[in-house]
Amino acid sequence: EDQVTQSPEALRLQEGESSSLNCSYTVSGLRGLFWYRQDPGKGPEFLFTLYSAGEEKEKERLKATLTKKESFLHITAPKPEDSATYLCAVHPRETGNQFYFGTGTSLTVIP
Amino acid sequence: GAVVSQHPSRVICKSGTSVKIECRSLDFQATTMFWYRQFPKQSLMLMATSNEGSKATYEQGVEKDKFLINHASLTLSTLTVTSAHPEDSSFYICSARGLDRGETQYFGPGTRLLVL
Numbered sequence: 001e002d003q004v005t006q007s008p009e010a011l012r013l014q015e016g017e018s019s020s021l022n023c024s025y026t027v028s029g030l031r032g033l034f035w036y037r038q039d040p041g042k043g044p045e046f047l048f049t050l051y052s053a054g055e056e057k058e059k060e061r062l063k064a065t066l067t068k069k070e071s072f073l074h075i076t077a078p079k080p081e082d083s084a085t086y087l088c089a090v091h092p093r094e095t096g097n098q099f100y101f102g103t104g105t106s107l108t109v110i111p
Numbered sequence: 112g113a114v115v116s117q118h119p120s121r122v123i124c125k126s127g128t129s130v131k132i133e134c135r136s137l138d139f140q141a142t143t144m145f146w147y148r149q150f151p152k153q154s155l156m157l158m159a160t161s162n163e164g165s166k167a168t169y170e171q172g173v174e175k176d177k178f179l180i181n182h183a184s185l186t187l188s189t190l191t192v193t194s195a196h197p198e199d200s201s202f203y204i205c206s207a208r209g210l211d212r213g214e215t216q217y218f219g220p221g222t223r224l225l226v227l
Contacts, residue, residue: 043218
């Protein structure tokens with residue numbers, strides 16, 4: 001059964017303290033893996049799409065990487081405004097249009 | 112990027128009334144739109160998928176007669192919650208995917224529904 005697991009569930013960092021969020025997945029074939037940021041009371045904001053193992057994408061303090069079993073979202077020198085829930089979603093080959101979402105990592109960056 | 116809007120952002124209604132939520136893709140043509148529901152501190156739950164000009168595909172457990180979805184054009188999909196009850200109170204989010212945007216789904220800002 002296709003599955004997406006994100007860890008940790010919650011993460012508290014001091015401002016400037018770099019860390020990584022994990023998204024592990026088990027799917028029969030991957031069409032794409034997606035990272036989103038969601039602020040309370042708002043819809044998810046698109047961050048990255050990764051299609052194949054070894055691919056990396058960067059945007060400001062965020063960098064997403066992908067292997068055949070997992071993806072990491074690296075946050076370098078985070079700022080308080082990076083506080084949000086980060087969602088990972090997987091689009092398997094066999095499911096048509098459906099995405100499978102993880103439950104998210106709630107990140108809090110303390111000034 | 113790609114911009115998806117939703118209207119209204121917040122709605123309060125009485126039990127038994129119907130509520131319509133609009134989802135628009137503003138700068139691309141959305142061949143497929145998705146409707147999600149999200150409960151507090153939980154991830155998104157897919158309710159249905161709609162392709163322009165055809166009937167929506169509902170996920171298991173989602174009542175198609177209660178949650179009416181119309182995707183009449185490449186930029187607009189609507190979700191109508193019919194005869195709403197307090198248990199329908201939730202955060203409803205749409206997303207859109209376009210042929211020229213790869214596999215990515217772009218999300219709207221969400222609609223908070225409160226049924227009294």
